[in-house]
Amino acid sequence: MWGKSKNRLFVGVWLVFGFVVVTYGNACAPNFMINDEIESATNNFLCKMDESRMYDYTSADVRVGYIGNAKVNYVPQNDGWILIDGDKLIRTKGELPSEPLPRGLQHGVGVRAGDRWPGGVVPYTMAGGLSATMQNRIAEAINHWNTNLAGVIQLVPRTTQSDYAQFTPVSSGCSSPVGYFPGEGIHPINLSAACDAGNVAHEIGHIVGLDHEQNRLDRDSYVSINLSKVSSGMEVNFQIDNSFQNYNFYDFASLMHYSLYAFSVDGSMTIIPKVTVPAGVTVGQRQGLTIGDINSVRLMYGHAAIDTGGGGGGGGGTPGSSTGLNARYYDGVDFKTLKVQRVDQNLNFDWGSGAPVSGLGVDLFSIRWTGYITPTVSGNHKFIIQGMDDMRVVVNNTTVFDMTGGNNVKEAVSMPLAMVAGTRYSFQADYRAPLTNVNSYFRLYWEKPDGSQELVPASAFSPDNVGDVRSACSAAWTN
Structure with missing residues (x-):
């Protein structure tokens, strides 16, 4: 200090x-x-687990279906949402099809036109049952976003808006829709007690419209995926998202990147860098937004980088x-x-x-x-x-x-x-x-x-x- x-x-x-x-x-x-000085005893954004390891699939109603021609394990959630990729919610009409479809449901919404929150304003509420500790973590994550994206993205308490995010307590995992679904009403950001402020900030990234960094279109130029070490049924988590729009450089430090061991069956690396990871970077960090994250959101919402x-x-x-x-x-x-x-x-x-x-x-x-x-x-x-x-x-x-x-x-x-x-x-x-x-x-x-x-x-x-x-x-x- x-x-x-x-x-x-x-x-x-x-x-x-x-x-x-x-x-x-x-x-x-x-x-x-210095407010952003790293202190392990007090900084909730430090050294936290990424979301791929937070959801307990052992007791979940795991089902098998197809998104386009990709086979995926998914878990039905409330009100027509399903959970994929460990922490992403997508809207469906009933169950996923049991056979591949040439033009099936898109895997996430990426940053396609129409999936941005109007004016960059994300109204939110807090559901009952959230602990005081979790409410503090949510407030910290919201402040982190509102401070770093001031004038671009603002999370504001809901008044009369019909579409809004709702921070909701759940028993397992952290998850959120990717982007804005007009007319869908509640956009749940599901948070278990294991989700810390950095994980909440990651889920806010999804609700704003960011997808996982390792699913971007140019991913294969920077990392390779060791599918032989990925847990069975989790392979779709590493599928390139064709709806992704690359706004910035590939960012190993991104708040939206999973760790190099995501969905590993035995603790081996599942994401293997093809290039040198910049010194000082922890891949899968949940410490905060990077300049790459910030600029991606700024460009996504029509602002200069x-x-x-x-x-x-x-x-x-x-x-x-x-x-x-x-x-x-x-x-x-x-x-x-x-x-x-x-x-x-x-x-x-x-x-x-x-x-x-x-x-x-x-x-x-x-x-x-x-x-x-x-x-x-x-x-x-x-x-x-x-x-x-x-x-x-x-x-x-x-x-x-x-x-x-x-x-x-x-x-x-x-x-x-x-x-x-x-x-x-x-x-x-x-x-x-x-x-x-x-x-x-x-x-x-x-x-x-x-x-x-x-x-x-x-x-x-x-x-x-x-x-x-x-x-x-x-x-x-x-x-």
Whole structure:
């Protein structure tokens, strides 16, 4: 977390986390936390099971039918809905046909025209019987969507709308229709006690119109499906959905992607990547929406995508670059309302009295850079930071700078940090502009073992991933 309140003396010299810090001016910093910082004890979006393993098929009324020419195991639900793919509800008229049909019922609704909620407004109610804990999880998931898709998707309490989502308690699994079914009335989002906030957010993704990432049209270019390890009757869960419309890059980090072990018969991988999964990504995460998820929904509902490239101080680029840092620019100082994601080549910014990127103000913004830093020589390195406003730098999970205090001019030199040439160390830098009328700037240098100093170059940085999530999950839970 950011530093606690400290009184700063004019031209004072003091120690923070073992580093000599020089500050100018006098301020009292508030006690606050980064809202999206991962803490396993409190973050309901962290390290949760994906929906493929939540429904108890052993006691369910599992039936066999066909969707088009695909054989599928399904479970009848209330009011004409059936459950497929572990968590997707589709509307039927009676049972599925017992023989393949050339033009059968579509597998999901994908993002076909007419399946979007009018105006992006999703009215909702909460059915009786939901526990207080579940209501809190639902509220957290709704806030996550409403914050990240503000002006595009808004879940609002139902008033008189005839079609609406209803969060409903069930004994097993998490499930939802995919998209909007005009005239169908209640669109149930079924939630058992095992569904956490991240699972609820995933189901909201379905109700909005997102299908599973591993079912998209270009899936086979990125992953292969090991059907020999898929539980019998669950093979249809991996069928490419021809109603899918690809709006964005294939996103291993997507909130809508199942884990690599989904529907496994013996714990083996069922989804096998054909390409390198970006560093730091947990496939099947339920931590939150990625920039790919956000842009898919924005484009689906007729809005422009958030900028994922471009220039600016420090140099911008497209996510997926081999050098630089993954940069996320937020409106507000709480790292919540994402406006721009791109790759910045290094940390050398002088925004003056202007906005750091289009879409943000000249103040009251926050920026997070994540990735890795790799030295070219072994030995002790010192870091030197310069800037205004609030700044924090973390290297290899060690906080090396944590500086608050409003618009004071700051410069700090770290104690030596032993680094090995060619070794990649995790890196994160945060910048917040909490005050108005501030000429903002931010630079990071290092002093190498021979005493030479330079801006940390782009070649020393590499971005972590293209999604708007940074994994802290152990892979062990997927085995």
